[in-house]
Amino acid sequence: MFQVQILGTSSAIPTHSRLPSAQVVTINDRHHLVDCGEGTQMQLLKYRVKLARLDAIFISHLHGDHILGLPGLLNTLSMYERTTPLTLFGPAGLQEVLDLIFAQTQSYLNYPLEFIPTEEFQPGDIIYERKRYQVRLLPLEHKIFCRGFRFEEINKRPKFDFYKAKALEIPNEYFPLLKQGNTISLPDGRSIGPDEVLLEPDPPLSFAYCSDTCYHEELIEHIKHTRLLYHEATFLTNLKDRAIATCHSTAEDAGKIAKQAEVGGLILGHYSARYKDLQPLLEEARAVFPITALAREGHIFHVRDFSK
Amino acid sequence: MFQVQILGTSSAIPTHSRLPSAQVVTINDRHHLVDCGEGTQMQLLKYRVKLARLDAIFISHLHGDHILGLPGLLNTLSMYERTTPLTLFGPAGLQEVLDLIFAQTQSYLNYPLEFIPTEEFQPGDIIYERKRYQVRLLPLEHKIFCRGFRFEEINKRPKFDFYKAKALEIPNEYFPLLKQGNTISLPDGRSIGPDEVLLEPDPPLSFAYCSDTCYHEELIEHIKHTRLLYHEATFLTNLKDRAIATCHSTAEDAGKIAKQAEVGGLILGHYSARYKDLQPLLEEARAVFPITALAREGHIFHVRDFSK
Numbered sequence: 193m194f195q196v197q198i199l200g201t202s203s204a205i206p207t208h209s210r211l212p213s214a215q216v217v218t219i220n221d222r223h224h225l226v227d228c229g230e231g232t233q234m235q236l237l238k239y240r241v242k243l244a245r246l247d248a249i250f251i252s253h254l255h256g257d258h259i260l261g262l263p264g265l266l267n268t269l270s271m272y273e274r275t276t277p278l279t280l281f282g283p284a285g286l287q288e289v290l291d292l293i294f295a296q297t298q299s300y301l302n303y304p305l306e307f308i309p310t311e312e313f314q315p316g317d318i319i320y321e322r323k324r325y326q327v328r329l330l331p332l333e334h335k336i337f338c339r340g341f342r343f344e345e346i347n348k349r350p351k352f353d354f355y356k357a358k359a360l361e362i363p364n365e366y367f368p369l370l371k372q373g374n375t376i377s378l379p380d381g382r383s384i385g386p387d388e389v390l391l392e393p394d395p396p397l398s399f400a401y402c403s404d405t406c407y408h409e410e411l412i413e414h415i416k417h418t419r420l421l422y423h424e425a426t427f428l429t430n431l432k433d434r435a436i437a438t439c440h441s442t443a444e445d446a447g448k449i450a451k452q453a454e455v456g457g458l459i460l461g462h463y464s465a466r467y468k469d470l471q472p473l474l475e476e477a478r479a480v481f482p483i484t485a486l487a488r489e490g491h492i493f494h495v496r497d498f499s500k
Numbered sequence: 501m502f503q504v505q506i507l508g509t510s511s512a513i514p515t516h517s518r519l520p521s522a523q524v525v526t527i528n529d530r531h532h533l534v535d536c537g538e539g540t541q542m543q544l545l546k547y548r549v550k551l552a553r554l555d556a557i558f559i560s561h562l563h564g565d566h567i568l569g570l571p572g573l574l575n576t577l578s579m580y581e582r583t584t585p586l587t588l589f590g591p592a593g594l595q596e597v598l599d600l601i602f603a604q605t606q607s608y609l610n611y612p613l614e615f616i617p618t619e620e621f622q623p624g625d626i627i628y629e630r631k632r633y634q635v636r637l638l639p640l641e642h643k644i645f646c647r648g649f650r651f652e653e654i655n656k657r658p659k660f661d662f663y664k665a666k667a668l669e670i671p672n673e674y675f676p677l678l679k680q681g682n683t684i685s686l687p688d689g690r691s692i693g694p695d696e697v698l699l700e701p702d703p704p705l706s707f708a709y710c711s712d713t714c715y716h717e718e719l720i721e722h723i724k725h726t727r728l729l730y731h732e733a734t735f736l737t738n739l740k741d742r743a744i745a746t747c748h749s750t751a752e753d754a755g756k757i758a759k760q761a762e763v764g765g766l767i768l769g770h771y772s773a774r775y776k777d778l779q780p781l782l783e784e785a786r787a788v789f790p791i792t793a794l795a796r797e798g799h800i801f802h803v804r805d806f807s808k
Contacts, residue, residue, distance in 0.1 A: 205579050206542055212572075230572040231539045234514055256575050256605045264520075264538040264568045271513050285604040292600050296593040297564045298644055336606055 194219050194345065194397045194495040196420065198461065198487040199235040203404075203426050203440070204257045205465040206230070211489060212257035213462060215422070216241055217343050217399060219325045225249045225265075226341060226401045232261035233268050239490055243269060244276075248320060250327065251282030251310075252403060253338035259286065263293045270301045277304040281319060283337050284309040310339045316414055323347060330414050332405035335439045340402040342415060348393035350386075357389045397495045400455075403462050406436065407445035412453045420495045421455040422487065424462035425473050431464075443473040447480030457498030461487035502527050502653065502705045502803040504728065506769065506795040507543040511712075511734050511748070512565045513773040514538070519797060520565035521770060523730070524549055525651050525707060527633045533557045533573075534649060534709045540569035541576050547798055551577060552584075556628060558635070559590030559618075560711060561646035567594065571601045578609045585612040589627060591645050592617040618647045624722055631655060638722050640713035643747045648710040650723060656701035658694075665697045705803045708763075711770050714744065715753035720761045728806045729763040730795065732770035733781050739772075751781040755788030765806030769795035 195218050200211035212229020216236070223246045225232070236243065246269075252258055259282075269278065280286070287307050294300070313319050315331035324347055330340030352371050362384060366376045375385045400415045403424035415421060426440035435442050441449075443460055450458035458481050460473055467473060470486050477484040483498065503526050508519035520537020524544070531554045533540070544551065554577070560566055567590075577586065588594070595615050602608070621627050623639035632655055638648030660679050670692060674684045683693045708723040711732035723729055734748035743750050749757075751768055758766035766789050768781055775781060778794050785792040791806065 205576050206545065208545055211542065230569065231542055234519065234539055237514065237516055254604050254606075256572055256601070256607060259605070260568070260572045261538065264564055267564050268513050289601060289604050293564070293568075293597055296562050296597050297567070298562075299564060 193221070194343075194399070196399055196422070196459075196493045196495065197239060197241070198459075198489060198491050198493075199232055199239070200227075200229045201461045201463055201487045201489060202229075202257070203462045203464050204255070206257075207465050209489070210463065210465075211235060212260070213403060214261065215401065217401075219322075219343060219345070221245055222247050222322075224327075224343070227252055227258040227403070228260075228262040228265060229257045230260040233265040235489070236265070243272060244274070246278070248279040248281070250320075250341045250401075251280070251286055252332065252340060252401070253334055253336055254283050254285050254289075255336065255404070258404075259289070262286075263290060263297075263299075266290070266301060266305065267297075267299050270299070270303065274303045277306055279306045279308065279320070281308050281310055281341075283339075284311050311337070315339070315410075328414070330400060330402060331408070331410050332402060333408040333410075333439065334404045334406065338404055340400060340405070340411070342398060342400040342418060344398040345396035348396055350390035350393050353389050353391050360384065360388065362389070394496075399495050402449075404440060406439045407441055407449065409449075409452075412449060415449075415453045415455065417454055419456040420459065420493060420498045421450050421453065421457070422459045422461060423449055425460040425477060426462050426464050428467075428472055428476055443476040444480055447477035447484065450477075450481040450484070455498075456483065457493075458484040459487050459493060460484060501529070502651075502707070504707055504730070504767075504801045504803065505547060505549070506767075506797060506799050506801075507540055507547070508535075508537045509769045509771055509795045509797060510537075510565070511770045511772050512563070514565075515773050517797070518771065518773075519543060520568070521711060522569065523709065525709075527630075527651060527653070529553055530555050530630075532635075532651070535560055535566040535711070536568075536570040536573060537565045538568040541573040543797070544573070551580060552582070554586070556587040556589070558628075558649045558709075559588070559594055560640065560648060560709070561642055561644055562591050562593055562597075563644065563712070566712075567597070570594075571598060571605075571607075574598070574609060574613065575605075575607050578607070578611065582611045585614055587614045587616065587628070589616050589618055589649075592619050619645070623647070623718075636722070638708060638710060639716070639718050640710060641716040641718075641747065642712045642714070646712055648708060648713070648719070650706060650708040650726060652706040652726075653704035656704055658698035658701050661697050661699050668692065668696065670697070702804075707803050710757075712748060714747045715749050715756065717757075717760075720757060723757075723761045723763065725762055727764040728767065728801060728803045729758055729761065729765070730767045730769060731757055733768040733785060734770050734772050736775075736780055736784055751784040752788055755785035755792065758785075758789040758792070763806075764791065765801075766792040767795050767801060768792060
């Protein structure tokens with residue numbers, strides 16, 4: 193399983209239907225939160241995301257609409273008696289903000305919070321590694337220090353060719369051994385090697401989170417061939433001047449980045465509060481890159497659905 | 501107009517249907533926000549509270565569930581291009597929290613924020629004064645420094661006796677002058693003094709906000725005869741030990757305070773996340789003080805409805 197659930201799609205000002213930035217990236221059964229705008233813990237509740245499966249939080253930058261839900265969420269995790277460690281990536285100033293809020297509110301976390309400043313890495317560096325996936329840092333260009341994140345599968349297991357195994361009349365109880373790469377000896381005397389029933393693994397899936405950023409060509413090489421790209425699209429092109437002034441992107445910018453990076457699919461988000469109807473943003477991006485969808489609160493994108 | 505709209509009723513942990521503490525006290529056409537838990541700005545949007553009419557914010561204490569919506573709300577007011585000053589009351593540490601968040605997020609408010617630490621006053625002191633109402637500080641007893649707020653009408657205008665004026669055959673165009681306390685001379689030679697058409701004003705309305713606090717008898721004299729009391733009721737009496745340990749109240753405690761203070765009505769709130777059904781809390785308080793209601797997100801209480 194490799195999916196992304198959208199929790200918030202607004203830019204700085206929330207609207208009646210849109211909340212500030214936050215997404216849950218779920219790989220296998222582990223959750224990773226990317227950005228944590230105000231209200232994120234209520235969204236996690238609403239969409240019944242199991243907090244016990246939350247392993248790490250990735251904060252792109254310190255603007256309020258990306259961090260103001262964090263103190264409340266961390267505190268709630270503690271009140272739910274979490275004891276397992278939580279890893280938090282973000283700009284160094286985040287530690288200071290959290291320390292002061294916890295000191296002033298006299299809150300203490302039950303669990304170890306391991307904070308890792310993103311300034312310690314270069315874009316492209318692997319900042320988080322698990323057996324089957326890893327996260328790399330992406331260069332974004334915004335008014336303040338800002339980084340994106342690329343989740344990518346690694347060490348994918350070969351696929352087990354069930355029909356081949358059945359054709360070879362291998363009893364089912366030998367399947368686990370074969371899947372793990374063992375050679376087996378069958379009661380009838382045959383010896384079967386894993387190569388006979390294992391197929392090449394599927395190509396690795398990947399998801400890149402790119403918000404907030406202006407149109408930034410340096411990003412392209414870092415997200416080349418990413419399966420699914422989330423790229424902010426705060427404005428339409430008729431407000432390109434405003435996008436440049438505020439270091440944000442237009443929907444067309446997002447489409448151009450997706451096209452040049454040859455990604456499998458593009459999700460837009462971080463919409464300005466001025467847009468009640470988001471269809472024009474979608475159309476603008478699709479004119480450049482057709483496989484584009486709108487992020488909407490609650491929506492789940494399955495990364496495998498975006499084929500290369 | 502004197503009304504209270506509930507924005508949040510949860511205690512520290514929000515639930516599917518309950519958000520952290522916040523209420524809007526509206527007197528005439530001016531809004532006053534009391535506490536500002538995470539998500540308050542979205543609640544204000546949802547219930548279409550006109551932010552331009554928000555004059556002052558009153559923060560009881562620095563626990564996260566009472567303040568974590570504040571940085572986002574203050575920032576949003578600025579992005580809506582507010583320029584009129586905003587007054588903010590709260591414990592002194594709040595200033596430090598806001599200063600650091602604004603510095604780290606590189607946010608700047610367009611409007612003057614006048615911060616007034618509540619430590620500068622004694623319980624009972626008038627901390628905010630307008631022509632027709634004022635706000636007094638209330639003593640609450642919690643784990644950290646905490647104060648309540650009592651909104652009370654002052655200088656109420658006499659009521660105009662429309663039927664008497666009609667009976668005296670006074671032309672309508674003289675009504676405004678009479679309402680303002682002037683003696684008028686009519687075309688028919690009669691002279692009419694204001695005493696002839698003005699009645700005693702209605703008794704002043706008042707609302708007291710008391711959260712968070714343990715059962716605290718010192719409070720009673722400060723809220724004596726308050727028309728409408730909001731008092732926290734985090735637990736049922738079977739968790740009285742837990743209430744004492746966490747410096748919170750039971751629903752029965754709230755009822756006892758309401759009864760001894762001889763208030764006109766009681767609203768319960770700040771419910772522990774463990775209670776899916778709030779009816780037992782209501783019943784427990786009503787056994788002591790019958791005119792009790794449950795705070796619910798979005799509900800508006802009209803203070804005049806609670807008669808003495």
